Amino acid sequence: MSLLLQHIRKAYRQPEGDLLPVLGIEHFELARGEQAVLLGSSGGGKTTLLNTISGILVPDSGRVIVDGRDIVSMPEVVRDRYRASRIGIVFQTFNLLPAFTALENVLLGMTFSGRAVDHDFAKELLQRVGLGHRLHHRPSRLSVGEQQRVAVARSLANRPVLLLADEPTANIDPANQDLILKLIRETCRDHKVSLLMVTHSMDAAQQFDRIERLHEFNQPELCQTGAVR
Amino acid sequence: MNLLLIAWKNLLQRRLASSLTALSIGLGVMLMVLVLVISGAVETAFTQRSIGYDLIVGPKGSDLQLVLSAVYRIQPPIENLPAMYLDELRNDRRVVTAVPLAFGDVTEDGSFPIVGTTDEYFQNEYLPGQKFSFQSGGQRMVKLFDAIIGADVARQNGWNTDDRFSILHGGAEGSKHDEKFTVVAVLAPTGTANDRTVFLNLDGFYAIDGHEKPVEEIEKRLRDFYAADADRLQQALTELDDYRQQLQVEEQTGTPAVAPRAMQEVTAVLVRTRPATPFDAISLSADLQKGFQAMAVNPIRPIQRLMTNVIGNVQKALMVMTGLIILVSGVSIFVSIYNSMSDRRREIAIMRALGAGRHHVFGIILAESALLCTGGAVLGWLTGHGLAVAAAPWLIRRTGLLISPWNISPWEFTLFPALAALGILVGFLPALTAYRTNVADALSQ
Ligand SMILES: Nc1ncnc2c1ncn2[C@@H]1O[C@H](COP(=O)(O)OP(=O)(O)OP(=O)(O)O)[C@@H](O)[C@H]1O
Numbered sequence A: 001m002s003l004l005l006q007h008i009r010k011a012y013r014q015p016e017g018d019l020l021p022v023l024g025i026e027h028f029e030l031a032r033g034e035q036a037v038l039l040g041s042s043g044g045g046k047t048t049l050l051n052t053i054s055g056i057l058v059p060d061s062g063r064v065i066v067d068g069r070d071i072v073s074m075p076e077v078v079r080d081r082y083r084a085s086r087i088g089i090v091f092q093t094f095n096l097l098p099a100f101t102a103l104e105n106v107l108l109g110m111t112f113s114g115r116a117v118d119h120d121f122a123k124e125l126l127q128r129v130g131l132g133h134r135l136h137h138r139p140s141r142l143s144v145g146e147q148q149r150v151a152v153a154r155s156l157a158n159r160p161v162l163l164l165a166d167e168p169t170a171n172i173d174p175a176n177q178d179l180i181l182k183l184i185r186e187t188c189r190d191h192k193v194s195l196l197m198v199t200h201s202m203d204a205a206q207q208f209d210r211i212e213r214l215h216e217f218n219q220p221e222l223c224q225t226g227a228v229r
Numbered sequence B: 001m002n003l004l005l006i007a008w009k010n011l012l013q014r015r016l017a018s019s020l021t022a023l024s025i026g027l028g029v030m031l032m033v034l035v036l037v038i039s040g041a042v043e044t045a046f047t048q049r050s051i052g053y054d055l056i057v058g059p060k061g062s063d064l065q066l067v068l069s070a071v072y073r074i075q076p077p078i079e080n081l082p083a084m085y086l087d088e089l090r091n092d093r094r095v096v097t098a099v100p101l102a103f104g105d106v107t108e109d110g111s112f113p114i115v116g117t118t119d120e121y122f123q124n125e126y127l128p129g130q131k132f133s134f135q136s137g138g139q140r141m142v143k144l145f146d147a148i149i150g151a152d153v154a155r156q157n158g159w160n161t162d163d164r165f166s167i168l169h170g171g172a173e174g175s176k177h178d179e180k181f182t183v184v185a186v187l188a189p190t191g192t193a194n195d196r197t198v199f200l201n202l203d204g205f206y207a208i209d210g211h212e213k214p215v216e217e218i219e220k221r222l223r224d225f226y227a228a229d230a231d232r233l234q235q236a237l238t239e240l241d242d243y244r245q246q247l248q249v250e251e252q253t254g255t256p257a258v259a260p261r262a263m264q265e266v267t268a269v270l271v272r273t274r275p276a277t278p279f280d281a282i283s284l285s286a287d288l289q290k291g292f293q294a295m296a297v298n299p300i301r302p303i304q305r306l307m308t309n310v311i312g313n314v315q316k317a318l319m320v321m322t323g324l325i326i327l328v329s330g331v332s333i334f335v336s337i338y339n340s341m342s343d344r345r346r347e348i349a350i351m352r353a354l355g356a357g358r359h360h361v362f363g364i365i366l367a368e369s370a371l372l373c374t375g376g377a378v379l380g381w382l383t384g385h386g387l388a389v390a391a392a393p394w395l396i397r398r399t400g401l402l403i404s405p406w407n408i409s410p411w412e413f414t415l416f417p418a419l420a421a422l423g424i425l426v427g428f429l430p431a432l433t434a435y436r437t438n439v440a441d442a443l444s445q
């Protein structure tokens, strides 16, 4: 199993001081290599969930088990390195670091995992997303679609077990949307990576075998009973 | 990719701001290097054994002024010694050589100092173990108005043997003397004040119209000088009386009067004592200390005092100033990096999402500011020494200061660690901002 969520509670403290309960998930799992799409209304907590899975956010309580280890109980330094080696992330926009070329962005993805940097694999990934001829371009010289493809290549640089994608095609024209979606799904399949993707596009969602609606398994009201961090 | 390379790429991304801040550090370091090179040169110029003599004898007064004028030809002296006193010194058994110097005037072209002396000056060493050699000419001042000139004088004025020149009276009036002098020899460069000096035959120097002081003034001075030596005073006064009569005869019949020894003065006497008995110099100088009118000065001592008291402090002040410039540049690095931090929140968050720890982003920002500081320092260090190389010929021409552009002062070894430390200091706060960045917040922007 790539991902297992247990008894997750997450509430935000509002500027006024009261709490906004966002996540109350008793159980959620993703098998190795499984691909799921996550649907939900705006403000429903999808990004909060992905950030909690990646360890960028720490839940108020509960366990986030990635590749067999609970990341919530890890010290932050360990969790950061664990994220580098187990989880790939693609955001909606501005995924890339502007000071670095496409290839360097992918290499940067490898830098923090603590493993040796593999130039050949980085180039292979960029070729796989159709950017073999754009290795040394900076993000400012790439189209938005191309930038997104570099981000996909980078997210797989450390051979993760889990790829989290938060509306990766939202800012791309429809023709390219399909292309990038295919790319993400195929590369995940090739590398046996589990995929959890957030989207608002029904067209995109329909291509997935497993479609999850957040409100169906998320009960924020559970937060009220749990302790809040 | 290591953190340093990442920091370097980030700096390249903000090329203009980075190079400007590094430049400001570089300028400060360059100034500091120049201060060090020049003050180092001044220090060696003034503390090394600067003259091939053991003592400089001159009228009582400031020993520093005596050395500055006799050795460095920087300052005109106030008083003179009677030439008779030179003869006394020559008769002292402790004295091996006593070379008279008389000065006060300058050349009309280039204002080079004029020194009246004898050929002995050129036979003696000008620095320990260094003898004069000649670029051209006869090497001797035979005729009354013959002159030997230093290498810089020759080059700057374009003079060579057989050229003729005029001199200006050194006093406040600055009038031109009528006599014309002829170059008979040009000295090879020595790297000392001799290069900027025009030497005249001492007898020629006395013969210059207007150099002879009124007999009354001379008499008054001799009475002062020999107040404790009745015999010598008597001898001098007799010579002066005789001369007064000659002058009257000259006025009536035109028979020229011949100035006696008592009428002649020298400004300083360079003395070499017996090399086998080093205490000669000390005992001679102690003897003079007892008398009233003359003093013997070790050529090094007053200059060392000047170095530590004045030049040393000036150097310190300049060092402090350049240090402040570097510090201000450090502040500008801080401002530049700190201002960029809000624009870079998302970049930092992305790195964190890629698995970078807080300590990684902290280190990257710190490395950026350390790179700017040390990079600027290397740049400034190289341009500072480069400028010194470029300015060396000009400086020696203008001031006679021989600088060694690649002479590295011990201060410079502390420069790079100090600047790395400055970089870390000014980078600390921005780095802390990066360390504290809330990743989820920054990503949602
Ligand atoms: N740092 C925060 N502090 C307080 N409230 C927050 C914070 N971040 C998010 N929220 C709130 O939590 C709720 C869930 O936000 P989240 O970004 O997870 O939604 P989402 O499902 O990703 O929405 P969208 O589809 O618009 O991206 C929202 O109501 C939002 O206003």
Ligand SMILES: [Mg+2]
Binding pocket: A046, A047, A048, A166
């Ligand atoms: Mg969202």
